[in-house]
Amino acid sequence: MKGKLLIIEDDAGIGGMVSDYMAKEDYCSRIVEDGNEALAQFQSDAYDLVLLDLMLPGRSGLDILQQIRSISRVPILIVSAKDNEVDKALGLRFGADDYIAKPFSLIELSARIEASIRRATQYSVPEAAASPAAGLLTAGELTVDPDSFMVRKRGEEIKLTAKEFQILKLLVQHPTRVYTKAMLYQLVWNDEYYGDENLINVHMRRLREKIEDDPSSPRYVVTLWGIGYRLGEV
Structure with a gap:
C-alpha cells in the first residue's frame, strides 16, 4: 500500500469516486463528510495525506486546516469548488501543501497526492527527532x-x-x-x-x-x- 488518505468531503459522490480511483493506485482511504467529525477522525488514526474540501457542514475547511496544522505536518491538499486567488492564497498560507479546483482530473489529483507525500517523506524530520x-x-x-x-x-x-x-x-x-x-x-x-x-x-x-x-x-x-x-x- 502506498499510503493512507483521509478524504474530508461532504459530496458522497465525489468522495466515493476519489476513494475508488485511489484504491486502484494502491491507496487506502477513509471518507468523512462532516466538518465536526473530521478532526476526531484525523486524531483517531494515522494518515499520510489529507484531502480537504473548504465548504463543509459543521465546520469550515479552513478551520479544520488550521487545527490539523497546529498538531501535525501531514500533507494537506485542498480540493474545492472555490477557485479564486483569495481562497487559494488563504489555504496555502494557513498551511495547505497544494490546491486543486473542482472539477478536476483524477489523473492529476493522483499525481498531486503522490508528489505531496513524496515531498513530505524527503523533507520531513522524524517526529521523534522533531x-x-x-x-x-x-x-x-x-x-x-x-x-x-x-x-x-x-x-x-x-x-x-x-x-x-x-x-x-x-x-x-x-x-x-x-x-x-x-x-x-x-x-x-x-x-x-x-x-x-x-x-x-x-x-x-x-x-x-x-x-x-x-x-x-x-x-x-x-x-x-x-x-x-x-x-x-x-
Whole structure:
C-alpha cells in the first residue's frame, strides 16, 4: 500500500469516486463528510495525506486546516469548488501543501497526492527527532529549550520570533544536516516553496543579528552557497 488518505468531503459522490480511483493506485482511504467529525477522525488514526474540501457542514475547511496544522505536518491538499486567488492564497498560507479546483482530473489529483507525500517523506524530520524528550539543546554558547521556546546565550535570554526559533531549533537538533530553502519552507512555514528567497533571507539575517557575535561572519547559522544552511562547527 502506498499510503493512507483521509478524504474530508461532504459530496458522497465525489468522495466515493476519489476513494475508488485511489484504491486502484494502491491507496487506502477513509471518507468523512462532516466538518465536526473530521478532526476526531484525523486524531483517531494515522494518515499520510489529507484531502480537504473548504465548504463543509459543521465546520469550515479552513478551520479544520488550521487545527490539523497546529498538531501535525501531514500533507494537506485542498480540493474545492472555490477557485479564486483569495481562497487559494488563504489555504496555502494557513498551511495547505497544494490546491486543486473542482472539477478536476483524477489523473492529476493522483499525481498531486503522490508528489505531496513524496515531498513530505524527503523533507520531513522524524517526529521523534522533531520533539526530543532529552530536554535542553546546546550549541557552543547557545542553549535552546524546545519546551519553553527559550534561547539563552552565555546565560542571557535572547528573544526570537516563532519562525526564528523553529529555524534555530532545526539546525541545533541536526548539527550535521544541510537544509535547503525548500526544506526550510516545508518544515518551518509548512508551505510549498515558490522561490521566495527574500522571506528566508530576511529571517536568517534577523536570526544572525540576535545570536551571532558578528552577524557578518556567522558561527552558528552558516550558509553553503548554492545549497542551503547548516549549523556551524561551534
